[in-house]
Amino acid sequence: MSAGVVGPPAAAASSSRPPHxxxxxxxxxxxxxxxxxxxxxxxxxxxxxxxxxxxxxxxLQKASLDEPGxxxxxxxxxxxxxxxxxxxxxxxxxxxxxxxxxxxxxxxxGMLLALAMHRVIFARGLLRSIALVPYAIVAVVAAxxxxxxxxxxxxxxxxxxxxxxGDPLSHQFGTYVxxxxxxxxxxxxxxxxxxxxGLSLVPDELxxxxxxxxxxxxxxxxxxxxxxxxxxxxVALLFRTLDAFRIFDVIYxxxxxxxxxxxxxxLSYSTLLERLNLGLGSAVSVVLFLIVGLIAxxxxxxxxxxxxxxxxxN
Amino acid sequence: MSVKARQRxxxxxxxxxxxxxxxxPVFWLLMLSLKTPASATDGSFIPHHWTLDNYRDIFNQSxxxxxxxxxxxxxxxxxxxxxxxxxxxxxxxxxxDFPHKQTILAVALMxxxxxxxxxxxxxxNLWRQIGLFNTWLGLIIPYLTFALPLxxxxxxxxxxxxxxxxxxxxxxxxxxxxxxxxxxIAPLAMPGLATTFIIVFLICWNDFVFAISLxxxxxxxxxxxxxxxxxxxxxxxxxxxxxxxAAIVVTIPVMVLVLLFQRRIVAGLTAGAVKG
Numbered sequence: 112m113s114a115g116v117v118g119p120p121a122a123a124a125s126s127s128r129p130p131h132x133x134x135x136x137x138x139x140x141x142x143x144x145x146x147x148x149x150x151x152x153x154x155x156x157x158x159x160x161x162x163x164x165x166x167x168x169x170x171l172q173k174a175s176l177d178e179p180g181x182x183x184x185x186x187x188x189x190x191x192x193x194x195x196x197x198x199x200x201x202x203x204x205x206x207x208x209x210x211x212x213x214x215x216x217x218x219x220x221g222m223l224l225a226l227a228m229h230r231v232i233f234a235r236g237l238l239r240s241i242a243l244v245p246y247a248i249v250a251v252v253a254a255x256x257x258x259x260x261x262x263x264x265x266x267x268x269x270x271x272x273x274x275x276x277g278d279p280l281s282h283q284f285g286t287y288v289x290x291x292x293x294x295x296x297x298x299x300x301x302x303x304x305x306x307x308x309g310l311s312l313v314p315d316e317l318x319x320x321x322x323x324x325x326x327x328x329x330x331x332x333x334x335x336x337x338x339x340x341x342x343x344x345x346v347a348l349l350f351r352t353l354d355a356f357r358i359f360d361v362i363y364x365x366x367x368x369x370x371x372x373x374x375x376x377x378l379s380y381s382t383l384l385e386r387l388n389l390g391l392g393s394a395v396s397v398v399l400f401l402i403v404g405l406i407a408x409x410x411x412x413x414x415x416x417x418x419x420x421x422x423x424x425n
Numbered sequence: 426m427s428v429k430a431r432q433r434x435x436x437x438x439x440x441x442x443x444x445x446x447x448x449x450p451v452f453w454l455l456m457l458s459l460k461t462p463a464s465a466t467d468g469s470f471i472p473h474h475w476t477l478d479n480y481r482d483i484f485n486q487s488x489x490x491x492x493x494x495x496x497x498x499x500x501x502x503x504x505x506x507x508x509x510x511x512x513x514x515x516x517x518x519x520x521x522d523f524p525h526k527q528t529i530l531a532v533a534l535m536x537x538x539x540x541x542x543x544x545x546x547x548x549x550n551l552w553r554q555i556g557l558f559n560t561w562l563g564l565i566i567p568y569l570t571f572a573l574p575l576x577x578x579x580x581x582x583x584x585x586x587x588x589x590x591x592x593x594x595x596x597x598x599x600x601x602x603x604x605x606x607x608x609x610i611a612p613l614a615m616p617g618l619a620t621t622f623i624i625v626f627l628i629c630w631n632d633f634v635f636a637i638s639l640x641x642x643x644x645x646x647x648x649x650x651x652x653x654x655x656x657x658x659x660x661x662x663x664x665x666x667x668x669x670x671a672a673i674v675v676t677i678p679v680m681v682l683v684l685l686f687q688r689r690i691v692a693g694l695t696a697g698a699v700k701g
Contacts, residue, residue, distance in 0.1 A: 137522065144523035151514035151577060152529065158569045159536055165547030176550065227439040238440060240687040241447050247683045247690075248451070249631050251649040252672040256450035259457060265665060266466030268453065296450065301694070308695035350538070357540035360633040364653060376542040376634075383546040384638055396543035403540055 163400075170393035177387050189394035198378065199395070203402075206374040208287070210355040213294040217351060218344070220295065221302030228303065229310050246300040254364035257293040261285070286370040293361050298354070302347050309343020310336070349410040353403055375399045451676065458669035465665045479670035489671055491643035492651035496675070499561050499647060500629040503568035504576075508622050511576035518577070519584035530581065533574035544570065545638045552639060559641045567635045572625045579624055579693045583617025620689040623682055630679070648675045 170189055174182040193199050224242060231238055245253065263270040263278035270279055279285030313336050321331050337344075359376040366372050373381075379399055383392030457465060458479050460472040467473070483489040518526055548567055549558070557563035587610070595605040636650035646654075652671045655664050683690065 140521050141523045144517040144521040147513040147517035147521070148523075148529065151510040151573060154510055154569060155533070155536065155573050155577075158566055158573070159539070159544070161551075162544035162547045162567075162570075165551070166543055169547060169550075179550075179554070223439070224443060227436060227443060231436050231440055234440070236687060238443060239691060240684050241444050243683045243687055243690065244447050244451065244680060247627055247679045249633075249649055249672075249675055249679065251633050251652055252454070252676055253450070255652070255668055255672055256454045259665065259669070260450060260453055264466070265663070266468035268468060268470065271468055296446070300447075304691055304695050307691075353538040357542065359542055360649075363633070363637070376540060379542045380545065380634075380638070384549065389546055389550060393546050396540070396546060399540050400543045403538070407535065407538070 166393045166396050169389055170397045172390045174389040174393075175387055176383075176389050182390070185390070189391050190398070192391060193394050193398060199375075199398075201371065202373050202375050202378045205372055206356060206358070206376075209291060209294065209358060209372075209374065210352060213291045213298070214348065214351050214355050216291070216295045217299045217302045218348065220299045221306050221347070224299060224303035225306040225310050228307055242300045242303065244300075245297050246304075248297070250297065250360040251364055253297045254293055254361045257289060257296065258365055261289040261292075280365070281370070283370045283372065286366055286372050290361055290365055290372060293365075294355065294358065297361075298351060302351055305347035305350065306340065306343055309340040309347075312343070313339045345410060345413060349407065352406055352410070356403055356406065357399070375402075454669045454672050454676075457665060458673050460666060462666050479666035480674075483667050483671050483674070486667075487643055488646075488651055488655070489648075492646050492648045493674070495561070495640075495643075495645055496630060496647040496649075499564050499568070499645070500626050502561070503565045503572050503629050504622055504626040506565070507569055507572035507576040507625055508580070508618060510573060511580050511621070512618065514577050515580035515584050518581040519587070520589060530578060533577045536574040537571050537578070539570075541567075541571070541634045545634065548635075549638055558639060559645050561645055563639050564632075564635055564645060564647070567639065568629050568632065572629055575628060576621050576625050579621045580617060583621065583693065584614065587613045587617075616689060617693075620686065620693040623686055624690060624693050627679060627682065630675070 169182075171184060171186060172182040173185045173188070228235070228239055228242065258280070259265050260267045260269050262280050263275065264280075280289060317335055318331050321335055326334065357376050358374050359380065362372060362374050362377050363380075367377075375395065376399065379392055379395040382388050382395055386392075453470070456470055456472055459475050459477070460467075461474050461476050461478065464473055514529075517523065518529065544567060548563075552558040552560075552563050557566070589610070591609050591613070592605045595609045596602065600608065631649070632647070633649045633653075636647040637653065640646040640650060648671065652668055652675075655667050655671070
């Protein structure tokens with residue numbers, strides 16, 4: 112995204128003035144900007160930096176919420192424990208499977224939805240409003256809506272529709288399907304909106320010209336629309352991947368991680384607040400945000416190649 | 426002509442599919458909330474016996490009414506603080522030239538994508554020591570971790586689109602700086618501020634991770650956390666009707682906001698992502 116991309120100065124118009132007046136002006140402007148930005152930046156750092164640093168410090172300690180004040184420094188022992196724990200690797204795999212499968216489906220469905228929103232001529236506002244409902248709805252509500260729909264024991268309509276005799280939520284595969292279903296339902300609209308913004312940057316004349324030259328609809332989509340949308344697709348994938356990787360609410364409501372569907376966020380939460388192991392839970396948290404950072408880094412490297420120089424910053 | 430007609434019916438079909446897919450789960454919840462407890466699990470879409478008992482039931486429980494009050498209060502305060510702090514920062518980012526502008530935006534964006542559960546441990550620990558556990562302030566502070574960067578990000582996108590030259594034009598026409606601000610700039614900035622407020626409020630309203638970790642009782646528990654802890658008739662049965670009714674109640678404001686402000690919410694959510 113914005114990292115490493117320097118926008119053209121907002122006050123470019125002032126550059127026609129004589130140099131000495133400009134530097135005064137620039138100094139005054141920077142000073143004003145500093146005062147205006149400082150409160151927000153200070154609060155942002157205060158509220159996020161403390162917990163982040165505290166998490167890192169606690170991850171190097173043997174610390175229990177049961178015994179406050181008895182923390183002892185144990186170096187990287189917690190990390191050693193995390194990386195040798197079968198549970199951690201299983202939960203990492205669960206998280207990765209849910210993330211990859213749901214984001215892939217969201218990309219395909221989101222693209223279709225974006226094309227529909229772009230092309231539908233009648234009741235466009237209504238279509239967009241209704242498509243926004245799953246996005247705006249509280250995640251816990253979405254999770255209950257789908258859990259009750261999937262659960263045979265709770266009289267859900269999906270097992271009936273599919274003619275299932277067993278409860279899909281009683282085993283791992285069924286629970287996975289239901290969780291991914293919920294994720295896809297909830298997040299496809301957001302994916303579609305991000306893609307729609309990219310779609311509107313594709314010039315209609317270009318598509319018309321290709322049509323006149325005899326390109327089929329599929330060729331126009333793959334040779335013109337997709338390449339021009341590449342930056343938007345990467346942004347959408349980055350946002351959704353990072354968001355999906357921290358999935359917590361839906362898992363908590365569905366299964367509390369039962370049926371082997373616990374994710375890293377769930378593991379971190381249960382280690383911290385159910386097993387009250389502050390040190391170990393913090394180590395899981397640190398590993399979680401390192402992985403998220405790594406994913407972001409890989410995507411942003413990908414951007415460097417794909418997004419520039421076609422994209423403006425202002 | 427026939428190709429055109431086929432395309433047209435194709436898009437109409439897509440339209441219907443989108444609407445059904447988006448609304449079916451909400452409709453299912455609504456119907457569940459209108460069923461009697463005995464028939465909640467009968468599996469039919471339309472209730473055999475219609476009842477408002479579930480709604481009466483949740484509004485008679487202090488767990489739910491307190492949670493509703495907490496959700497609204499905490500959400501409004503956190504959102505107001507975030508939008509106030511963000512508006513001056515976003516003004517500077519949109520209008521003034523200063524170093525590290527893009528860095529601030531990039532950091533804000535990264536913070537919004539940070540795994541929230543990673544912040545829970547130390548906050549829980551500290552809040553219990555200094556008495557912020559299970560208080561409004563104890564949720565407002567962590568809400569700022571995502572509300573503030575999101576507000577900065579969305580607002581600076583909106584502020585960039587404002588034709589600021591109008592302010593000078595008004596002053597040239599004889600308006601005082603104060604008049605230029607209140608009569609020209611403020612009306613232009615209002616839609617962006619309102620949209621940012623709505624988006625940030627919806628995100629606060631949605632929070633579950635912090636609410637389930639940092640609250641314990643009616644004093645500060647918000648609706649998503651309260652729903653997840655509704656007491657069932659027995660340990661093994663969920664109070665489906667109550668949960669469905671509560672879920673519908675928290676969904677109503679969301680639906681109203683989305684239907685009224687769809688265009689602006691779309692603009693706020695997408696503009697920054699592609700251009701930034």
